[in-house]
Amino acid sequence: YRKALPLDQAIGVVVQEAGKSFDPRIVEVLARRYVELERMAQLETIAPLKLSRELPSVNESAPLAGYEGAGAAKPARTAASSQQDAPEFLGKIAAARQEAHALFELAQSLGNSLSLDETLSVLSVRLKRVVPYDAMAVYLKRDHKLLPEFVSGDNFRLFASLEIPMGQGLSGWVAENGKPIINGNPSVEPGYLNDPAKFSTLRSALAVPLGGVNGDVIGVLALYHGERDVFTKDHLRILLAVSSKLSLTVENAVRYQQAEASATTDFLTGLPNARSLFLHLERELGRAAERHASLAVMVCDIDSFKQINDEHGHLEGNSVLKIVARSLTTACRQGDYVARMGGDEFVVVLPGVEADIVPLRIEQLKKTVADSARVETGLTISVSIGAALYPQDGSSAESILDEADRAMYKAKSASRKRAPVTPEEPAWKPVQTAIQ
Structure with missing residues (x-):
């Protein structure tokens, strides 16, 4: 210079x-x-101008703009007054450094996992260091509604049960308009306090929209507190800074979940697919071996399914597949497992079922399928079912499934011998509903 x-x-x-x-x-x-x-x-001695540090609540007047009292004459600052302001000044610098460090750690942690639940759990802990709150909820937009994806803190059961239509309530308004709300009333969330028996101590809410890559709102991050007007514009600033990184993380995690689900779920029926079946069956066999317990595996095949497709088309065939999937799931216990193996073949895994119970369970499944199909389609649909047991019929997923598959074809063959089908008469028969 x-x-x-x-x-x-x-x-x-x-x-x-x-x-x-x-x-x-x-x-x-x-x-x-x-x-x-x-x-x-x-x-002339000119006193330095002081920036305003006061931020009023949103319910008060607008904050001062520019310099504090710029038009008024100020006395010259002395060395003593400068020394008195030094601790406050240094304290604010330290607080700013702590905030910056906390936000940096938070931003780093948001990109460390593709698990949405794990990511939001970390967020709930670290965000509380810079923005105090008593409850936190992350809502994601699904079919024109906001559904709680993650809830923690006070009244988490109330928040976890909410289904907020777009545009309604506090979070619905934020999602619809893409704008934040500071110190809103939590009780206006649809369904939050509809029950007179419910009571909440929460009095303030700070909510910001979560924007997707294409500009659409994908959800809302909402913080709730028990005190009125507790959130400041500094809190809003921090939350807006976090929301941009959080939005990207949430969108990536949701896409990962969808990709993972499509790789393990049958698209048509929503049941687990063959890949999921083998993984689950291996786990169940290992558990049965440890506990010296029994395990039954059933293979179900829809009788004359090709004729249904040929006569009524593939759309009707798809409807039949969905009905069978729902029927098998309905007829099973909570711990049972139903999967679509492929085509018109389904597999049911039943932990703890002994050999003497298997025939009864087979008849229950066949009856449930037939009754549901008759009510929903007007067709008489039947299934052939074969079963295999652990450990007597095999000890691996492949051997158990092979044995159950052979038993299913034996049952199908026996059924055909008992009720032969002529070319003029299809295996499925429409139910006669007209008065003869």
């Missing part, structure tokens, strides 16, 4: 730049009066 020029030389440089870097009219006045102006500047 150059050393400061004497005043006369400095004015000479300014005069040379007139019309190039500086306005000639201003330079002319300055060249004529610079000695007088310099003397005036030396005689």
Whole structure:
């Protein structure tokens, strides 16, 4: 850097730049009066202006703009007053550093996992260090509603049961308009306090929208507190800073969940697919071996399914597959497992079922399928079911499934011998509903 020029030389440089870097009219006045102006500047002591640090609540007047009391005369600051302000000044610097460090750690942790539940659990812990709250909820938009994806803190059961239509309530308004709300009323959430027996101590809410990559709102991050008007604009600023990174993390996690589900779930019926079946069956066999328990595996096949497709089309065939999937699931216990192996073949895994119970369970499954199909389609649909047991029929997933598959084909063959089907008469029969 150059050393400061004497005043006369400095004015000479300014005069040379007139019309190039500086306005000639201003330079002319300055060249004529610079000695007088310099003397005036030396005689006058100007107190430094102080920035306003006060942020009123949203329910009060608007915050001061610019400098605090810029038009009023201020006394000159003394060394003593500067020393008194030093601790406060240093404290604010330390608080700002702590906030920046906490936000940095939070941003780093948000990208560490593709598990949405794990990510939001970390968020709930670390966000509380910079924004105090008593309850937190993350709602995701699904079919024109906001559904709670993660809830923690006070009244978590109430929040976990909410289904908020877009545009309604506090969070619904935030999602619909893409704008935050500070110090809103939590009780306006649809369904939150509809029951007179419910009571909440929460009095304030701070909610911000979560925007997707394409600009659409994918959800809402909401914080709740027991005190009124407790959230400040600083809290809002922090939450908005977090929401941008959180939005991307949530969107990536949701896509990962969808991709993972599509890899393990049958798209048509919503049941686990063959890949999921093998993984689950291996786990169940290991558990049965440890406990010396029994395990039954049943393979179910829809009789004459090809004829249904040929006569009624694939849409009707798809409907039959969905009905069979729902029927098998309905007829099973809570711990049982139903999967679609492929085509018109389903597999049911029944932990703890002994050999003497298997025939009864087979008849229950067949009856449930037939009754549901008759009510929903008007067709008589039957299934052939074969069963295999652990440990007597095999000890691995492949051997158990092979044995159950062979038993199913034996049952199908026996059924055909008992009720032969002629070319003129299909295996499935429409139920006669008209009066004869």
